[in-house]
Amino acid sequence: MELNDMRKFLSRVLCVVALGITLAAPSANAVDAATSLRVLSQGEGTLHRSDPTEQFVVHSERALHAQDVAPAAPEQPAAGIDKAEDGPAIVVTVRKPSITNKIDRRVYDVSARDDAFSNANDVLSRIPSVTVDPRGRIALRGNRQVKVLIDGVEGRPEVVSNLRASEIDRIEVMTNPSGQFASDGSGGIINIILKKKRKQGINGDVSLGADGDERYNFSGNVSYKTGRWTASAGAGSNHIRDLRTLNGLQQWSTPSGIETTTSANLTSFSRRFGFETARLVYDASINDRLELGFGNYHWRGSVDDSGIVQITGPSGAVVEDQKETIFTADNGFSAVWTFSYVHKGKVDGERFSLKLNRVDGRTADIADHHLSRTVPSPEDENYSYSNLSPTSSTSLGGDYERPFGTSRLTAGFWVETSDNDVRSRSENIAAIVPSESDFDTTFLYDRRTLAGYGTWQTPLARWVVMPGLRIESEQWNAGASSRDELRLLPSLSLNRPLSDTMRLVASYSKRTQRPDIIQLNPRRVYYSRYLVYEGNSDLRAQNTDSFEVGYEFTGKKFSSNGSLYYRVSHDPLTDARRVAADQTVIATVINADKSRAAGLELSAKGKITKTADYSVNLNVFDSEVNGVFGGETLRRQYVTWSGNAIVEFKPTHEDWLQLNLNGAGRSVMLQGYQTGFYRLDLAYRRKLTAKLTIAVNAMDLLNSSKQTTLFVTPEGESRTIGRAKRLAVMIGLTRKFGNSEQ
Incomplete structure (x- = not known):
């Protein structure tokens, strides 16, 4: 040699x-x-x-x-x-491993999922600790006060719902976020990290999916990389349809005795989403990257609602019998601009990043009601509501990381401004409610936030500790109400290795939950003759202290983790209802005095056979809320649960099959509860060629998406049962081109 x-x-x-x-x-x-x-x-x-x-x-x-x-x-x-x-x-x-345990978060690698017509919600429903209910609401450990980010920036619902699964690299789940992240989202943070790497030349994919019920989804993506430049663009559209039933039973106390109201509603929901995105990346050097992105997201939908209401008096005689049909049309858009700069320093692990984000959007809706009565006397009336809401926000954030020997400093700042106005109008409302008059009002909402944070991660004896502090100054105006608050938000994460495969973990964080513009807007909207929503401009932000201790085990073929946690909230935001003199139910949001949740969560992941894997997560917790409303001192407590179970089969290199059982128990409210749900989904993918894949997604195989909501007031109680008839089987094809094949 x-x-x-x-x-x-x-x-x-x-x-x-x-x-x-x-x-x-x-x-x-x-x-x-x-x-x-x-x-x-x-x-x-x-x-x-x-x-x-x-x-x-x-x-x-x-x-x-x-x-x-x-x-x-x-x-x-x-x-x-x-x-x-x-x-x-x-x-x-x-x-990359499928699960990575970091000191302040758990990271799930989902980069291998290339179902181009599955969206971010489909991916999230497969992540331990995360559940997605029949209405698409995301919860973390059963708590819906969760904030979803995309690459560290708040992900608006229309953006998340249009985000393709094939674009996602990994999911970060933080049940106790560090001071690095904004304080809102008292239930935790889910950070969706997108794929950044692109291959040389022209690459892309086109996908199309549809079922037999007029649901469809098609999208395309193309990228071009040459030298230091990378350009990419994407576009797509999807149409969703849903059919829901809602049956209600209310019993109210009146001076003459108990009146009973029964109702039955059938709602048909249809909406088309579309998006166009573009991104340009320039690698100025091996240590410097600049990126400019744009996304235009738009939608148009309609809702047909038909319902009947019958009221019987104490003697059993019908005192009112009516039918109401409602047609609602809505549309909107969001234009999102992003700019980012990333610099890697001379010290290994040193990094500075800057993000600028601008969002402009608008939503509009109009609801036309037709009310037909037969009792007490025949009559027909029409009334309508409309809303127009322009919105804009600008944010600038910077983050700096640097190791110092065996320690690491992270520090940064965040500046955000947000403006959102709502113009609401009603026509002919006095025809059905003589005490009401038509309105044409504008509700103004603006918010200004300035924040700075720092964390310090360092060994301490056999422990690794990361204390952090975030300072936030926030001013917001909602109509005639104003708030000016300064928050000190400490956090602490620590772990201690017990062996090569196991370690102890513990954490603490202080979080907040702001009321949104819908909850704050005091204007009254009649969803139907006897159901009204009314906002509350006097709402205060909810503050939450969260404690957690647990373990993490990582073996070659099996991994698991467990956590004991305790979460207490002051001024928690909770739904409430009261009954007017004419038996109209008025729904609103209030601040209760205090709520708490104490629970145990266990997760495990391993292999069943050489070709089959499993993942299971179970969260059991005791939930309680207490406060005063309507002159009553109230307390509600339930032991409930959330979780999912997933089985994946890979019999060949070309085939992949997944069963996903996702569910949650009842959620507690100050005046009652909402029952839980469970649903079974199936996903199958077969690689026909190196660049052509067929996929089948079956949603809610057991047709089990039913939820009951109960409210108890001094005047009586209201019980509604809703079911989303969303059983669907979607078949799709994905065709890749260029060097896109895995």
């Missing part, structure tokens, strides 16, 4: 040996959940792993997969290393 060949061979062997030593290093030396790997095509490579709490699957292969290592290898040989000749090469490939 010649001298040059011997030197190249030894450099490759030393690379592999160094990698093994690095992976075997004691986990107490960890400070940061970041990884960098450089493999030179000449055979020399180095691996730096600054957080041993991250686990890696390492393989030696005979071909270099450039997409698995970053940054890319230099084109010219490094100094002192000869150019490699043809022949077998030893290459280290690091693949």
Whole structure:
């Protein structure tokens, strides 16, 4: 063997040996959940792993997969290393684990999911601790006061619902977020991280999915990368239809006795969403990246609602019999501009990022009501409501990270302004409610936030600790009400290794939940003759203290984690109802005095067979709320649950099948409760060729999306039963082009 060949061979062997030593290093030396790997095509490579709490699957292969290592290898040989000749090469490939436990969050890799016609909600329903109810509302550990981010910036509902599963790289779940994140979202934060890497040349995909009930989804995406520039664009549209029933039973006390109201409603819901996106990335250097993005999201929908209401008096005689039909049309758009700059410093792990975000949008809706009575006397009346709401927001944030030996500093700032106006009009409302008069009002809402934060992660004896503090100054005006608040929001995360596979974890955070513009707007809207919604401009922000302690176990074929947690909220926001003298039910939101939740959550993931995996999550907790409303001191308490169970089958390299059972128990409210739900979904994907995939998604196989809501007031109680008839089987095709195949 010649001298040059011997030197190249030894450099490759030393690379592999160094990698093994690095992976075997004691986990107490960890400070940061970041990884960098450089493999030179000449055979020399180095691996730096600054957080041993991250686990890696390492393989030696005979071909270099450039997409698995970053940054890319230099084109010219490094100094002192000869150019490699043809022949077998030893290459280290690091693949991300499906679950990564960081000190303040749990990260789920979903990059392999390439169902182009599945959306972000479908992905979230498969994540432990996360549930998505029949109305598409996301909850974390049974708490719907959760904030969803996309790349660290708030994800508006219309953006999340149009986000394709194939665009998502990973999901970060934070039940006790650090001071790095904005304080709202008292139930926790879900951060959706999008894929950033693009392959050279032109690449993309086109997908189409449909079922037999006029639901469809089609989208396309294309990217072009050359040199330091990357450009991408996407567009798509989807149509959703839904059919829901709502049956109600109310019994109210009157001076003459008990009156009973029965109702039955059938609602047909149809909506078309569309989006167009574009992104331009420029890698100014190996350490500097600039990115400009734009997204236009728009929708148009309609709701047909037909219902009957019958009121019987104490003697059983019918005192009122009516039928009401409602047609609602709505439309809106959101235009989102984003700019970001990322700089990697000279120190390994040093990073500065800057994000600028601008959103302009508008929503509009009009509801036409036709009321027909037969008792007490025949009559027909028409009335209507309309709303027009322009909105805009601008935010600027900066984050800085830097290691100092075995410690790490993270600091940053956040500035945000938001304006949202609602103009509401009614016509002919006095025809059905003589005490009411028509209105034409504008409700003004604006908010200004200035925040700064810092965290410090460092070893302390056998522990790794990360204290943090966020300071927020916020002013907001809602109609005639104003707030000016300064918040100090501490956080603490810590862990201690017990062995190579297990560690203790604990955390604390202080969070807040602001009321939104709908909850604050005091104007009264008649959803129907006997159901009214009225906002409350005197609402205060909810403040929550959250404590957690648990364990994390990571083995080769099995992993699990468990947490005991306690969450207490002051001035919690809760739904409430009262009854007017004419038996109209008025729904609103109030601040209760206090609420708490104490629970145990367990998760496990492992293999059933060589071709079958499972993941199961169960959260059981005691929930309580107490306060005063309508002159009554109230307290409600229930032991309830949430969770999911997933089984995945991969019988061949071309086939993938998943069953997902997702559900939650009853949720507590100050005056009552809402029952839980469960649903079983199925997803199947088959790779027909390297670039053509067929997929089948079956939703709510058991047709079990039914929920009961109970409110108890001094005047009586109201019980409604709603069911979403959403059973659907969607079949789709995805065609990739360029180098897009996996």
